[in-house]
Amino acid sequence: MTADGDAVSHMFYKKEENMSKVAVVYWSGTGNTKIMADKVAEGAKDAGAEVSVFTPSQFGPDKINEFDAIAFGCPSMGDEVLEETEFEPMFTDCESKLGGKKIALFGSYGWGDGEWMRNWEERCGDQGIQLAYECVMCNETPDADGEAECVALGKALA
Numbered sequence: 366m367t368a369d370g371d372a373v374s375h376m377f378y379k380k381e382e383n384m385s386k387v388a389v390v391y392w393s394g395t396g397n398t399k400i401m402a403d404k405v406a407e408g409a410k411d412a413g414a415e416v417s418v419f420t421p422s423q424f425g426p427d428k429i430n431e432f433d434a435i436a437f438g439c440p441s442m443g444d445e446v447l448e449e450t451e452f453e454p455m456f457t458d459c460e461s462k463l464g465g466k467k468i469a470l471f472g473s474y475g476w477g478d479g480e481w482m483r484n485w486e487e488r489c490g491d492q493g494i495q496l497a498y499e500c501v502m503c504n505e506t507p508d509a510d511g512e513a514e515c516v517a518l519g520k521a522l523a
């Protein structure tokens with residue numbers, strides 16, 4: 366291998382090593398937040414991150430340190446709350462361990478005004494979690510602007 370060849374292979378090695386690892390963890394009942402999660406993952410991948418997508422049963426506190434950044438997605442459920450059976454318990458287990466990570470929130474809502482997201486953001490603030498990007502909310506199925514916001518959120522985490 367020439368000196369040039371060595372330099373090139375070293376550059377590739379460094380690139381792989383420096384790729385940021387992004388997790389997208391979402392719950393979706395009727396698919397709207399899933400569309401958002403897929404767009405967040407697309408944005409992060411396009412920006413060069415290694416992306417893993419999880420549902421709540423596949424993620425927990427033991428996984429947090431495998432990632433540099435985590436995007437959490439959950440629609441407004443119940444009466445302006447996170448989905449209570451799977452997402453809420455998972456997030457409760459994780460929230461005190463998210464300090465120092467790049468975190469972002471997204472989700473779809475219906476007839477409300479986004480109260481669930483305001484409460485979720487405040488809850489993160491109370492835990493000392495610094496959000497790396499503005500929360501992205503979409504009314505029911507994301508439109509083109511909503512999808513673009515999700516892509517931008519993913520890029521910001523990469």
Ligand SMILES: Cc1cc2nc3c(=O)[nH]c(=O)nc-3n(C[C@H](O)[C@H](O)[C@H](O)COP(=O)(O)O)c2cc1C
Nearest residue numbers: 393394395396397398440443445473474475476477
């Ligand atoms: C049981 C249930 C409770 C809901 N509660 C709210 C609510 O409190 N506020 C609101 O804006 N939308 C509410 N919605 C509407 C959902 O947030 C909305 O349909 C969203 O797009 C669902 O996302 P998903 O397709 O990812 O499940 C509720 C929907 C269901 C099924």
